[in-house]
Amino acid sequence: MAQEVTKKQALLRMAGFGVASAAIYGAVFQHANALTEMFSRGGVYAAMPIATVFLVSYVHGGFASNLWSALGITAKSPAKTAQPAKTKRPEVRATLNA
Amino acid sequence: MDVALDSLKFIDLTTSSIIFLFIVGFIGGLVSGFIGSGGAFVLTPGMMSLGVPGTVAVASNMCHKFPKALVGAIKRFRYGQVDIKLGLVLAASAGVGVQVGIRIQNIILEAWGQAGSNLYVSLSFVAVLVLVGSYVFYDAVKSSRGSGADETPALARRLQKIELWPMMTFKTANLRISLWFTLPVGFATGMLAATIAVGGFIGVPGMIYVLGAGGLVASATELVIAFAMGLGGTINWAMHGMVDIRLTLIILAGSLLGVQLGAIGTTLVREVMIKIVMGSIMLIVAVSRALALPKYLAQLGLMDISPERVSLMDQTSFVIMCVALTLGAVIILGAMYKAIRANAKQAAQEAYTQA
Numbered sequence: 331m332a333q334e335v336t337k338k339q340a341l342l343r344m345a346g347f348g349v350a351s352a353a354i355y356g357a358v359f360q361h362a363n364a365l366t367e368m369f370s371r372g373g374v375y376a377a378m379p380i381a382t383v384f385l386v387s388y389v390h391g392g393f394a395s396n397l398w399s400a401l402g403i404t405a406k407s408p409a410k411t412a413q414p415a416k417t418k419r420p421e422v423r424a425t426l427n428a
Numbered sequence: 429m430d431v432a433l434d435s436l437k438f439i440d441l442t443t444s445s446i447i448f449l450f451i452v453g454f455i456g457g458l459v460s461g462f463i464g465s466g467g468a469f470v471l472t473p474g475m476m477s478l479g480v481p482g483t484v485a486v487a488s489n490m491c492h493k494f495p496k497a498l499v500g501a502i503k504r505f506r507y508g509q510v511d512i513k514l515g516l517v518l519a520a521s522a523g524v525g526v527q528v529g530i531r532i533q534n535i536i537l538e539a540w541g542q543a544g545s546n547l548y549v550s551l552s553f554v555a556v557l558v559l560v561g562s563y564v565f566y567d568a569v570k571s572s573r574g575s576g577a578d579e580t581p582a583l584a585r586r587l588q589k590i591e592l593w594p595m596m597t598f599k600t601a602n603l604r605i606s607l608w609f610t611l612p613v614g615f616a617t618g619m620l621a622a623t624i625a626v627g628g629f630i631g632v633p634g635m636i637y638v639l640g641a642g643g644l645v646a647s648a649t650e651l652v653i654a655f656a657m658g659l660g661g662t663i664n665w666a667m668h669g670m671v672d673i674r675l676t677l678i679i680l681a682g683s684l685l686g687v688q689l690g691a692i693g694t695t696l697v698r699e700v701m702i703k704i705v706m707g708s709i710m711l712i713v714a715v716s717r718a719l720a721l722p723k724y725l726a727q728l729g730l731m732d733i734s735p736e737r738v739s740l741m742d743q744t745s746f747v748i749m750c751v752a753l754t755l756g757a758v759i760i761l762g763a764m765y766k767a768i769r770a771n772a773k774q775a776a777q778e779a780y781t782q783a
Contacts, residue, residue, distance in 0.1 A: 358674075359674070362441075362674050363431040363432070363433050364431040367433060367434075370437070370669040370671060370672070370673075372669030376669075376671075378673075379662075379666050379676065380659075382677075383494075383495045386684075387498060387499050387680070390680065394688045404692065405696070406771065
């Protein structure tokens with residue numbers, strides 16, 4: 331998880347995801363008109379914008395997450411679960427009902 | 429090879445419009461990551477003010493909304509705040525609400541035309557935001573004066589006691605309630621999403637006050653509903669070829685940064701801050717939409733008002749909407765900054781004590 335990585339690891343990951351994100355954005359905007367026209371043809375072409383935003387959400391999302399970690403902005407209580415507290419069952423003891 | 433785009437459907441992008449979309453995307457993402465929704469109500473009119481046709485603006489906004497909600501939901505799931513089961517149950521009834529909302533819109537459009545439809549949308553905005561926003565804000569002020577911890581509201585406590593088959597247990601939300609009581613909350617969320625594009629303004633308060641979930645879990649779970657509804661809506665719009673991928677990607681570049689920061693913020697500040705931000709935004713947006721009402725009343729011949737005044741009110745309405753979103757972001761960032769400083773101070777004190 332992102333919260334468990336050190337700042338150095340976050341910085342490295344941020345650089346990796348950042349380069350990948352820049353490459354995707356660069357590629358799309360290099361051919362912006364052609365892709366916009368193709369993605370808006372409708373029908374089965376609908377899969378293209380949807381696949382693209384899924385890819386961007388993974389790559390650019392990875393960059394964003396590691397950027398905040400590298401800047402030291404991290405969650406206060408990572409992996410906090412709001413599960414109800416488990417109570418310990420009382421031990422079974424033999425009782426004599428005399 | 430350069431392809432010429434249909435100028436009626438796709439605008440020419442300028443540096444200023446790219447910067448505008450990126451910044452609004454970031455602020456919208458920040459608010460969404462924190463309160464579970466928001467941003468869409470500024471993005472759609474914002475894009476339209478750049479010359480983007482209404483349907484392309486709605487479609488491109490929706491196409492950025494669901495991946496943003498997905499990233500926010502994953503982040504907040506890691507913090508143990510998302511009740512996936514509750515999100516999916518509500519998303520199912522929200523889907524029905526969306527269909528009914530669209531049907532009502534079409535009926536109004538056929539009967540009273542575009543002005544009637546716009547009036548209905550604005551009236552829904554004002555009515556829902558004033559009613560729900562006032563209560564959320566009142567509750568936030570009340571809670572902030574107390575311990576700030578969430579207590580189960582009286583209505584939710586009563587509903588949870590009614591044993592009506594089928595009963596459902598939501599572990600992360602830590603509640604058990606009949607499926608029948610989740611249906612109106614999901615349905616209303618979907619209807620509002622279809623009408624004003626921000627279902628979370630009903631979804632989050634509904635989860636808190638009707639079902640009894642805490643503010644943290646409700647706002648995080650709303651992201652699951654937003655993802656499901658956003659994906660469904662995007663498939664529909666994309667099949668009609670209405671998504672402008674350039675606009676979507678620019679907004680997404682900002683909103684993915686914002687949504688993660690907002691999600692981190694929820695772990696740093698007091699839970700009551702979620703209600704404060706949500707209540708403030710809802711009430712300011714209500715004022716903004718109220719200013720749009722005279723224009724539509726005039727178009728329907730129900731009110732007499734000069735075009736200059738209508739234009740002024742339109743501009744003021746948009747500025748107030750931007751103010752609402754910016755204020756939300758300022759409250760979130762301010763609260764986060766204070767919390768980070770307090771944590772650093774506490775850590776320094778502990779280190780000094782140990783030394």
